[in-house]
Amino acid sequence: MQCPKCKSSQLQCSTLSSDLGVESCHECKGTWIPAENYADWQSRQSPRSHDRNYVMEALSVNFVQSPYDTRGALCPECSRYLSRAKVLLDNSFYVERCPNCQGIWCDHGEWDILETLGLHTTINQLFSAEWQTQVRQLQQMSKERQATIEKLGSELAELVFTVGEKLKDHPNGDFGVAYLMRQVSESNSLG
Ligand SMILES: [Zn+2]
Numbered sequence: 758m759q760c761p762k763c764k765s766s767q768l769q770c771s772t773l774s775s776d777l778g779v780e781s782c783h784e785c786k787g788t789w790i791p792a793e794n795y796a797d798w799q800s801r802q803s804p805r806s807h808d809r810n811y812v813m814e815a816l817s818v819n820f821v822q823s824p825y826d827t828r829g830a831l832c833p834e835c836s837r838y839l840s841r842a843k844v845l846l847d848n849s850f851y852v853e854r855c856p857n858c859q860g861i862w863c864d865h866g867e868w869d870i871l872e873t874l875g876l877h878t879t880i881n882q883l884f885s886a887e888w889q890t891q892v893r894q895l896q897q898m899s900k901e902r903q904a905t906i907e908k909l910g911s912e913l914a915e916l917v918f919t920v921g922e923k924l925k926d927h928p929n930g931d932f933g934v935a936y937l938m939r940q941v942s943e944s945n946s947l948g
């Protein structure tokens with residue numbers, strides 16, 4: 758099987774996470790995971806539920822995107838274009854999957870990150886519309902937090918985040934928000 762990314766070398770038998778049989782490229786270090794191998798391996802893993810903490814973990818992972826990640830590729834088994842699912846990180850990357858045979862392609866380092874985040878046992882979930890919507894929301898939230906830190910400094914920003922969390926969880930949280938709004942608009946009009 759030829760490597761779908763660098764196209765210059767043949768994929769060779771290898772394993773991931775000790776017992777998942779895959780085909781790896783020695784040139785670009787990408788990995789092809791045949792659908793049946795993945796399904797078989799996945800059925801032997803204990804299920805893990807994901808929560809929104811994923812984004813916080815994800816943002817702290819240090820990762821250098823493979824130069825091959827942005828390159829489109831054809832399935833090495835059935836030659837269909839691989840579709841992409843974005844995985845959120847400070848530096849995002851894409852996991853690719855064949856829409857026909859459901860085989861999965863990970864560029865160099867991507868499997869390790871998925872494993873670190875506990876997403877490696879539910880890769881197919883990354884391709885659902887629901888997951889992708891959640892990723893966009895989390896990304897928006899993380900941009901907003903970053904902008905808040907830049908405007909307020911990290912110390913005050915942390916306070917704001919803490920207060921925000923508490924107000925969000927409180928049944929009368931909107932009263933707190935209204936109070937803050939009044940404080941800020943009064944001081945602006947006086948100043
Ligand atoms: Zn390659």
Ligand SMILES: [Zn+2]
Binds near residue numbers: 833834835858859
């Ligand atoms: Zn395919």
